[in-house]
Amino acid sequence: MQDLPKVAVVGRPNVGKSTLFNRFVGRRVAIVEEMPKVTRDRKEVEVKWSGRSFTLVDTGGWLSSGTSLDDKVSKQSEEAIRSADLVLFVVDATVGVTEEDLRVRDMLHKVGVKDVIVVVNKVDSDRQDPLIWEFASLGFGDIFGVSALHGRLSGDLLDAVIDRIDAPLEDDEEVSEYGSSQDDAKIVHVALVGRPNVGKSTLFNRLVGAERSVVHDMAGTTTDTVDTVVERDGMTYRFVDTAGLRRKSKSSDGTEYFSMVRTLQAIDTSDIALLVVDATEGVTSQDQRLAERIDLSGSPAIVLLNKWDSLSEEERLSLESEVKSKLSFLSYMEPLRISALSGHNLHRVWKFIDEANSVYTKRVPTRELNKLLVSLQVNHPPKKTKILYGVQGATDPPTFTLFSTKDIDTGYLRYVENRIREHFGLGVTPIKIRVRRRSS
Structure with a gap:
């Protein structure tokens, strides 16, 4: 660079x-x-x-x-x-x-x-x-x-x-959303999102290896997105630290409004979103709203339960149950239990980021996909329909189109999604499945 x-x-x-x-x-x-x-x-x-x-x-x-x-x-x-x-x-x-x-x-x-x-x-x-x-x-x-x-x-x-200044003469590359003229296809965009004061900036500083965001025990310290580029093991990552998303009633003034807009933009343009949850407070309605926005964007969501080391064993069991019930639509992602302050388990954050990036861009061979679909229908036939064949139409996230004789019920689609995820190792990325009816 x-x-x-x-x-x-x-x-x-x-x-x-x-x-x-x-x-x-x-x-x-x-x-x-x-x-x-x-x-x-x-x-x-x-x-x-x-x-x-x-x-x-x-x-x-x-x-x-x-x-x-x-x-x-x-x-x-x-x-x-x-x-x-x-x-x-x-x-x-x-x-x-x-x-x-x-x-x-x-x-x-x-x-x-x-x-x-x-x-x-x-x-x-x-x-x-x-x-x-x-x-x-x-x-x-x-x-x-x-x-x-x-x-x-x-x-x-x-x-x-x-x-x-000694400014180099550049070619006519297009400048990206965050001002970089680099080839963004080679950069993994990672957004850190969460409510105010859950430890995002502390985590951001840990991950980028420098105090780039002001960290203070006052809610709302970060009022805008802050981004920095990190090179690690031959990969380039752009980390974006966002302002905490507040309840709508607290987001009416100009600064809060534009902070919210920046946060939502960061989610929508990210390759991976790190959703930081304060383990000592549990999963709140704001956490759920953010998780839903990440899920809607199609980006892999890595749920980070920060301040995990502050919980008793009983509180940990209660929180895990709460995560399963309130963030069930992110069930493909096992939450990570971390402490941004002490650095506990942060090496696993890097591992999950790399894994999520790998599967987010993965393409499945059409022949292998259809062999799996045939096997699934033999072992567990769908009701009143038949899946004729399937193709992967896109990546980021992996998107599959299934051609069937009639509509496929939601339960069977969930079964197919889980088997595709399991068979092709797509564990930490969302999957989109579309169905098109076609006569046999």
Whole structure:
């Protein structure tokens, strides 16, 4: 995988960093809301401009002091700055230089940033251009006045970015949903989903091997999807950490709504979904809703019972019974009992991901499928119908079409599905079976 130069968008909260990020990317990737501290995690997306490519990093607002969560967000920003080839220091023209801007400047010097462009945002017209010169007092060379919201002079700023970094000339590959121009057929997309505060971000950080999502004992810390690419044993995985899906009554405001949309998009575009359930709270109605959405998307669902080590033996037996009854439509998938905090059983998560990916894309030979269908009907004939033959029409997930003389009842279809799954080793993937009537 080619390492692209990194450009980090930094600044104090609520100066328009995410709006600028979205403007450069060309779509609404980061959640934007007129509210401070909406962005908490780093988000990295590949951006192309004038045939050149670079990685753009959106960060949470940096604060010199605050709550423990603010401190974690600020450390995330500092990590992004340390790895960046260029920093876009975003400030607000309508407010002027603030004490917090000066502290951000001091932090940039302390971290030892390589190159800085001061981006004076909210310069919406020529009449406001003089406002940018106040920010010369920050002591950095280049100053650009832009309007991230309206796009004013954003192209000129991108030209300056390309001039300042060693961005490689790219071909015309199509950029993917998450900004990667790589061949997505070679990347396994894995979405981590679940209710707020069930341990998704802790698990995400364990799996990717770095603190990429802010982890804090406050529900709703992750307000947007966060994704990162991991290479392991010759395979490439894109992990997407999503915001926790809340009850509808708690999802009415703008940030919550767009977080929910991102979560559902991540599920629909994933190859594999890791459904994280808090074992100490059991399977809730929100867990069921998420499981139903995953099942509807056709992606393999791996149910992870997190915080398993916190349960007594009696509580474990009760939870296992609850999983079987409330998530019965995912019965093809045996849940994994893990602890994201201690790392217990996480090696099996990788094993299940690889197994799910293998069978999700598996193609069954038509001849072998029809030999099995004949054998099944000899040993257990269907009522008032006959399966003439079957074909596998698609993968992702494996999809089979059965041609029969009459409709096949649901019970017999379930029997056929289970035998196909068992015979061809499709244990941890959903299977779709369609029936078409054809005269014999």
